[in-house]
Amino acid sequence: MAHVAERAGVSAQTVSRVANGSPRVDPATRARVEKAMADLGYRMHRAARALRTGQTSTIGLVVSTLASVGNSRMLQAISEAAAERDYALAVVTVGERGIREAFARLRSQGVDGAVVLNEATELARDVDPPADLHLVVVDSPPDRRFSIVQTDHAGGAREATAHLLSLGHDTVHHLAGPARSFAAAERERGWREALADAGATVVDPVRGDWTSASGHRAAAELSAATAVFVANDQMALGALRAFADSGRRVPADVAVVGFDDIVDAAEYRPPLTTVRQDFDALGRRAVDALVTAIEGGVPAADSVPASLVVRESSLPA
Missing domain, CATH: 3.40.50.2300 (Response regulator)
Known part of the structure; x- marks a missing residue:
């Protein structure tokens, strides 16, 4: 980070803001810092950032199966949307031991939150989600325990x-x-x-x-x-x-x-x-809602039109 700051002629704090996607950097400075990052091969060290912030910049996806076309399309959409937000993605399927075990596996991987997809949402409604795990559920009736994104x-x-x-x-x-x-x-x-x-x-x-x-x-x-x-x-x-x-x-x-x-x-x-x-809009809005919750915001219920x-x-x- 110090090398990037020196190359770009800015402070280390400015480099940190650019790396973390802060809006408090003017476009010209951001472009100069990003060029310095590219020139020097700078990459955020996720493990180091997790130790400092308590967040891993990793989200989970809970799914009952990936065999259906809709679920596969959603996996791709969520994966791409997470990458755009600089979040990694961990995928777990709900096996014989149920959704509690799926949540436990995600927590063991240190995820900051998870998207629960389609058929797995029914299982999510039957259990109390972990208090320290932010959840966004795709396709569900209203539920105060988690955020909801759905198709109309x-x-x-x-x-x-x-x-x-x-x-x-x-x-x-x-x-x-x-x-x-x-x-x-x-x-x-x-x-x-x-x-x-x-x-x-x-x-x-x-x-x-x-x-x-x-x-x-x-x-x-x-x-x-x-x-x-x-x-x-x-x-x-x-x-x-x-x-x-x-x-x-x-x-x-x-x-x-x-x-x-x-x-x-x-x-x-x-x-x-x-x-x-x-599916692209649905995945993007699910990730946006989850990141909003992780970063302390209050996401609203969201519905994506169908045509x-x-x-x-x-x-x-």
Whole structure:
């Protein structure tokens, strides 16, 4: 740090402020210090800073599985957002010993806080989080014990259902996600609200487990449907194959809308109409809320809008 200060012609305190991202440095001075850092190969020594500040600049991610597309996308988004804030990331999965063990593993790694992702949020609600561990939970009902960031699942589902109704269908069937999933419940709520607003009949949803195979199985119960809103794109893929296997054409015989807008949604046959989740914004806002809490601020609950992307699977025949 002393060498950087000498090279840049500033005090060591100014170098410290630049290294820690303080706004109390004018842009020209910051640029000069950052150039000196680059010239000299200066890097913050995390272990030394942790001893001085009591913080490791490391955050954790708690996840039940990384096999689903949504969770993988969120891992990438959170990892990139953490790097932008100069935080390292430690990832733990919830195994047989439960979320308490996951929290214990993170604490043993000295993390300053953690993001709890999607399916793991249900487990987080069942335990009291460690008092010394800042938490941001992605997709959860209001809870004073931690900060919450979520997608507007219900709003996206309402838009998808209204789109299908606008094509002239009497009602829209729903292939729902797991009963205990917050995201699935919110998407089901939005679907029900759109049907109620239109005065359309509500048919009991059929349910899958987010996987393509479960979508394929569940589609057998949708033989009377002319329009289906599916709670995620992977189940929609399975449903599309099941409809094709039974000789039903999409969208001529049944229109289909998914949720997530995964990378391959446009490559389905036919290309899938779906509700786009902004995983990058969701990950960035989760990290921002967590860093705010770590640094002594009070993060507010945050909701990220979802938007409908219309493709061939729901176009008029």
